[in-house]
Amino acid sequence: MSGKAVKVKITYCAECGYEPQALDLTKALMYEFGTQLTAIEIIPWESGTFDVSVDGELIHSMKREGGFPEHATVKSAVRSRLGSAPGV
Amino acid sequence: MTVDRARWDKGITYDEFKAAMTRNQERFAENESRVALDPETVRTFKSLPKPLRVLVLAEDWCGDVIANLPILGRLDKEVPALDVRIFYRDQNLDLMERWLNQGKYQSIPVFVFFDENFRELGHWIERPASVTERRAAERKKIFAAHPEFGSPDASVDQLPEDVRTRLQSELQKMREGMVAFANGEVQRELRELVSKVAV
Numbered sequence: 386m387s388g389k390a391v392k393v394k395i396t397y398c399a400e401c402g403y404e405p406q407a408l409d410l411t412k413a414l415m416y417e418f419g420t421q422l423t424a425i426e427i428i429p430w431e432s433g434t435f436d437v438s439v440d441g442e443l444i445h446s447m448k449r450e451g452g453f454p455e456h457a458t459v460k461s462a463v464r465s466r467l468g469s470a471p472g473v
Numbered sequence: 474m475t476v477d478r479a480r481w482d483k484g485i486t487y488d489e490f491k492a493a494m495t496r497n498q499e500r501f502a503e504n505e506s507r508v509a510l511d512p513e514t515v516r517t518f519k520s521l522p523k524p525l526r527v528l529v530l531a532e533d534w535c536g537d538v539i540a541n542l543p544i545l546g547r548l549d550k551e552v553p554a555l556d557v558r559i560f561y562r563d564q565n566l567d568l569m570e571r572w573l574n575q576g577k578y579q580s581i582p583v584f585v586f587f588d589e590n591f592r593e594l595g596h597w598i599e600r601p602a603s604v605t606e607r608r609a610a611e612r613k614k615i616f617a618a619h620p621e622f623g624s625p626d627a628s629v630d631q632l633p634e635d636v637r638t639r640l641q642s643e644l645q646k647m648r649e650g651m652v653a654f655a656n657g658e659v660q661r662e663l664r665e666l667v668s669k670v671a672v
Contacts, residue, residue: 394630396629396630399534400537400539401534428637430629431644434628434629436628436630438630446628
């Protein structure tokens with residue numbers, strides 16, 4: 386355990402049916418990092434949004450990158466902030 | 474992929490769609506009650522020389538479906554020559570692929586007009602461009618009037634929770650204020666489409 390406080394925010398368009406993608410990513414992060422994460426915040430929004438930020442840094446934006454994020458990309462961003470290698 | 478009688482019969486009616494909704498049922502009913510059908514719209518549809526089938530792609534979680542399908546539903550009740558069948562988008566992706574928005578987006582609702590023999594006459598997707606444009610302009614005004622909301626292009630997750638709540642409230646007010654305009658624009662586009670394709 387690194388002791389660092391890492392928070393993930395997932396903002397999804399609640400009018401676009403993106404709940405499954407938001408929940409899948411949340412589940413993947415919960416299983417991968419457990420108590421290493423301080424919090425996972427899920428924010429219902431609109432306008433075709435699917436944004437993911439880790440500790441305030443926008444890792445993925447549907448408007449910027451297009452589509453949904455690869456789970457590996459988000460996990461990698463979390464790991465780099467935790468200072469841990471995969472599986473650690 | 475063609476739409477024929479067998480496929481058509483797999484669709485559900487407007488009332489069946491409403492009864493099967495698992496969410497947004499109250500919002501949908503409220504929107505339906507607020508639809509003011511323009512007499513010109515009713516006249517245009519009632520003057521159709523032949524029955525018109527309307528295939529709809531929809532889902533009950535979609536904001537544009539909740540906003541715009543009630544307009545077609547009200548027309549369906551007013552105009553005996555209209556026959557509406559609704560198909561869930563996510564269970565009918567072959568149909569969705571045929572009427573993609575700009576050739577790539579699975580936007581709904583989609584209204585596809587057919588004659589009695591399932592010959593496609595025209596289609597309508599999601600919402601009028603005029604509504605999208607006005608909404609964007611109004612959104613810009615909100616951000617300009619409230620510097621605390623930050624940039625309209627920034628992710629809202631950067632905003633403090635109380636500020637985000639106020640922004641959501643402002644956006645909601647803006648959408649409410651646009652309902653009459655948006656409903657009018659939907660009807661105008663449907664009238665124009667039907668006037669062109671009526672045979």
